[in-house]
Amino acid sequence: MAQRRLWILAGITLVVAAFFISGAHQWLTLDNLRANQAEFQRWFGERPLLVGGGFFLIYMLMAGLSLPGATLLTLLGGALFGFGWGLLIISFASSLGATLAFLIARTLARGPLERRFATQLDSINRGIQREGALYLFTLRLIPLFPFFVINLVMGLTRMKVATFYWVSQLGMLPGTAVFVNAGRELGSLDSLGGILSPTLIASFVLIGLFPLLARFTVEAIKRRRLAKAYHRPRSFDYDIVVIGAGSAGLVASYIAAAVKARVALVEREAMGGDCLNTGCVPSKALIRAARVAHEARQAKRFGVHLGEPDIDFHGVMAHVHEAVAKVAPHDSPARYSSLGVDVVHGEAHLQTPWEVRVGERVLTSRHVIIASGARPRVLPLPGIAADEILTSDNLWQLERLPERLVVIGGGPIGCELGQSFARLGSRVNLVEGAAQLLPREDRDVAEALEAGLREEGVALHLGCRAVAVEPGPSHADRGKVLVIERGDGSQARLVFDRLLMAVGREANVTGLGLEALGIATRANGTLDVDETLRSVHPNIWACGDVVGPYQLTHASAHQAWHATVNALFGEVKRFAVSYRALPAVTFSDPEVARVGLSEREAEARGVEYELTRYELGELDRAIADGHDRGFVKVLTVPGKDRILGACVVGHGAGELLATFTLAMTRNIGLNKLLATIHPYPSYSEAAKASAGVWKNAHKPERVLDWLARYFRWRRRSGKPLLIDAREERS
Structure with a gap:
C-alpha cells in the first residue's frame, strides 16, 4: 500500500512539474484566450469531436490534479461550444475531475491521517455520514470556497464516492453556468473580477446557505409546534425528572444531585434495574457458584482429589439472592434520598415535554431523562407457551436444576448462563444462528470459547435456526422438543426440560407517552436521539439500554453522565458521546x-x-x-x-x-x-x-548492527574508551 502511494505521488509530481516547466500556467491567461479565440474556434469547426473530447480530458485532468486554470478553461468552453454544450461538457468534466482529486487525496492521505488522528476524525466522519451531502452541497454553491480545497478535504473523510460525485455534479452547476455564460462574451471581458460581482457572490452565498438555514428553520418550527401543542409551566418543581432507576437512571440522578440540581427519580419496580435484580449481580453470583463446582472437578490437576461435587441447587440460588440483597442497599431509595434525590415509586407517563404524571401526582421539570431500560427479546416460536420460556428476567425463580436445558442465543448472556448450568450438572444444548459464538468478535476469539464450552460438555449448534417446539418423544418423558434448521436445510430435534431465550434485548418504550409527543424510535426499537442524547424535544433526553447501541451497565453510566451534563449545562456546551474506548x-x-x-x-x-x-x-x-x-x-x-x-x-x-x-x-x-x-x-x-x-x-x-560492530571493536582493542584523569596525571 505504501509503495503504491509513492508511485502515485511520483507520477502526480512529474505531471505537475511538467505543467509548470512547460509554461502552461503562464499561457492560461485571459489575454491569451482572447487573442487566440478565433484560432480555437477554427480548430473546433474543423475537428469538433477531437477538440471537444480533448478539451473534456484536459479539463478533467486539470481539475483532478488541482492545477490552476479551470476558471479560464470554463470561459473558453463557453466561447467555443456555446452555453448549452459548454455547460454539459464542463459540468461533467469538472465533476469527474473533482472526483479524481477526491480519490487521489483519499488514496494518498486518508489512511495515514486516520491512524494519526483517529479520535478527531471519528466525530467528523459521524457528521459526514449523517449530513455530509447537505454540507458538501452548501460548500459547492458558495464560490468563496475554492473547489480544489473541498475536493481534497472531502477525500480525507469517509464520504461515499457516489455521494461526492452526484452532490458535486448538482452543486457546481449554478457556478459553472455563470462562467460558461460569461465565456460567450469572452472578447469583451476585461478581468475575471467582472464575472463575479459582489452582488452575484452574495446571491451565491445566500443560495448556498439556504439548505442549512432551511434545515434549521424546519427543525425550529417543528420544535416550536411541538412545544406550542402543550402548556409550558411558568415554574418547575424540578430541574430534572429521571424515568427509570437502573444503572443509567441512578447515575443520572446522582450526578444531578451532586451539582445541587433538584431531582426526582421515578421507578415502577425495584431500584437497581436489571443490573442488580436480574442481570449483572445475580448472573455473576451464579457464574461464581458454577466455577467452584468446575474447580472441584479440576482439583486433581493440582494433586487435590475432591471427586464429583454435590450440587445443592437451592443453596446455589440462595447464594445468588444473598448477593443481590447485599448489593441492594447501594441502590436503595434510602440511599438516594440521603443524597437529595426525591424517589417516586410508580408508572411514569409524559403528559407534556415538561410534565410527568405518576399516579395522581404530576411532576413538572425543566428537563426529563428517559432511562427506562430494556427487557429480554423473546422469539415467537410455534408450539411453546410464553410462561414456559426462561429469560434472564425470570431465570432466578428456578427452584430445580433443569436436567436438559436448551439455550437459544450464542451471545454473552447465552454463553455465560449455558456454561454455568453445564457446570452445575445440566445437559446443555446451545443454538446460535451465526456461524460462530459471539458474532461480533474475531473468529480466533470465538474458536477459543467454543473449544472451552465443548470440553465442558456443552453441545454447540452453530449456524442453526430455531423453528418450532413440539411435544416430547413419549408420554413418560415430560420434556419437549426444539426443532432446529441447519444451514443446509436439514433439521434436528433437541429434547429439553427448560428453554432459555438469550437472543438480545428490546427497549422499554411503551406506556411512556412518547408517541403522542412525537418522539420516534429507530428500526431496532430504541429511542431516536442525537449524538448528545437529545430527542426531538430540546428538554427530553435518553440514556442507557433504551437508547443503545451498547446494552452494558458501564455504557449506560457513560451515557448518563452525558445526558445529565448536557441537560443541565447544554445552553453553554453540549458533549457528544464517544464509544472509542468502551x-x-x-x-x-x-x-x-x-x-x-x-x-x-x-x-x-x-x-x-x-x-x-x-x-x-x-x-x-x-x-x-x-x-x-x-x-x-x-x-x-x-x-x-x-x-x-x-x-x-x-x-x-x-x-x-x-x-x-x-x-x-x-x-x-x-x-x-x-x-x-x-x-x-x-x-x-x-x-x-x-x-x-x-x-x-x-x-x-541498523542501530543494533552498528552496536554489534562497536562492541566487537572494543573487545579486540582491549583499551578503555575514556581514560580517567587521575591515570593521565600519573
Whole structure:
C-alpha cells in the first residue's frame, strides 16, 4: 500500500512539474484566450469531436490534479461550444475531475491521517455520514470556497464516492453556468473580477446557505409546534425528572444531585434495574457458584482429589439472592434520598415535554431523562407457551436444576448462563444462528470459547435456526422438543426440560407517552436521539439500554453522565458521546474482553492496523495457576505504538483489559506500558509482555548492527574508551 502511494505521488509530481516547466500556467491567461479565440474556434469547426473530447480530458485532468486554470478553461468552453454544450461538457468534466482529486487525496492521505488522528476524525466522519451531502452541497454553491480545497478535504473523510460525485455534479452547476455564460462574451471581458460581482457572490452565498438555514428553520418550527401543542409551566418543581432507576437512571440522578440540581427519580419496580435484580449481580453470583463446582472437578490437576461435587441447587440460588440483597442497599431509595434525590415509586407517563404524571401526582421539570431500560427479546416460536420460556428476567425463580436445558442465543448472556448450568450438572444444548459464538468478535476469539464450552460438555449448534417446539418423544418423558434448521436445510430435534431465550434485548418504550409527543424510535426499537442524547424535544433526553447501541451497565453510566451534563449545562456546551474506548467483557471461561477495534471491525472500516499477539502460555503467573490457555491481541497503528484496540481471552481477561482501556483513554502507547513496572508474578504482566512483543518487532536493526560492530571493536582493542584523569596525571 505504501509503495503504491509513492508511485502515485511520483507520477502526480512529474505531471505537475511538467505543467509548470512547460509554461502552461503562464499561457492560461485571459489575454491569451482572447487573442487566440478565433484560432480555437477554427480548430473546433474543423475537428469538433477531437477538440471537444480533448478539451473534456484536459479539463478533467486539470481539475483532478488541482492545477490552476479551470476558471479560464470554463470561459473558453463557453466561447467555443456555446452555453448549452459548454455547460454539459464542463459540468461533467469538472465533476469527474473533482472526483479524481477526491480519490487521489483519499488514496494518498486518508489512511495515514486516520491512524494519526483517529479520535478527531471519528466525530467528523459521524457528521459526514449523517449530513455530509447537505454540507458538501452548501460548500459547492458558495464560490468563496475554492473547489480544489473541498475536493481534497472531502477525500480525507469517509464520504461515499457516489455521494461526492452526484452532490458535486448538482452543486457546481449554478457556478459553472455563470462562467460558461460569461465565456460567450469572452472578447469583451476585461478581468475575471467582472464575472463575479459582489452582488452575484452574495446571491451565491445566500443560495448556498439556504439548505442549512432551511434545515434549521424546519427543525425550529417543528420544535416550536411541538412545544406550542402543550402548556409550558411558568415554574418547575424540578430541574430534572429521571424515568427509570437502573444503572443509567441512578447515575443520572446522582450526578444531578451532586451539582445541587433538584431531582426526582421515578421507578415502577425495584431500584437497581436489571443490573442488580436480574442481570449483572445475580448472573455473576451464579457464574461464581458454577466455577467452584468446575474447580472441584479440576482439583486433581493440582494433586487435590475432591471427586464429583454435590450440587445443592437451592443453596446455589440462595447464594445468588444473598448477593443481590447485599448489593441492594447501594441502590436503595434510602440511599438516594440521603443524597437529595426525591424517589417516586410508580408508572411514569409524559403528559407534556415538561410534565410527568405518576399516579395522581404530576411532576413538572425543566428537563426529563428517559432511562427506562430494556427487557429480554423473546422469539415467537410455534408450539411453546410464553410462561414456559426462561429469560434472564425470570431465570432466578428456578427452584430445580433443569436436567436438559436448551439455550437459544450464542451471545454473552447465552454463553455465560449455558456454561454455568453445564457446570452445575445440566445437559446443555446451545443454538446460535451465526456461524460462530459471539458474532461480533474475531473468529480466533470465538474458536477459543467454543473449544472451552465443548470440553465442558456443552453441545454447540452453530449456524442453526430455531423453528418450532413440539411435544416430547413419549408420554413418560415430560420434556419437549426444539426443532432446529441447519444451514443446509436439514433439521434436528433437541429434547429439553427448560428453554432459555438469550437472543438480545428490546427497549422499554411503551406506556411512556412518547408517541403522542412525537418522539420516534429507530428500526431496532430504541429511542431516536442525537449524538448528545437529545430527542426531538430540546428538554427530553435518553440514556442507557433504551437508547443503545451498547446494552452494558458501564455504557449506560457513560451515557448518563452525558445526558445529565448536557441537560443541565447544554445552553453553554453540549458533549457528544464517544464509544472509542468502551470495554466489554463476556464472563465465560475463558473470559473474553475487548476495547476498541477488533480485526473484523478494522477491516470493515478500512482501517490499517498492525497485530501483536501474546500467548498466556508464556506468562509465569498463568502457568503457576494452571490458567495458561488464552492470548492477548493488540491492534496498533502500523509502525506506531498507538493502540487501536485490544482483546484478551483467558482467565481474568476483564481485569487485565482495564490496563488497555486506560491506555486508550489517556493516549498511552505501548512504549509507555513497556516502561511501567508491573508486579511479578501477576496477570497484569501480560500487558507489559504484549508491549514487549511489539517492541521486539520494531527494534532498530541498523542501530543494533552498528552496536554489534562497536562492541566487537572494543573487545579486540582491549583499551578503555575514556581514560580517567587521575591515570593521565600519573
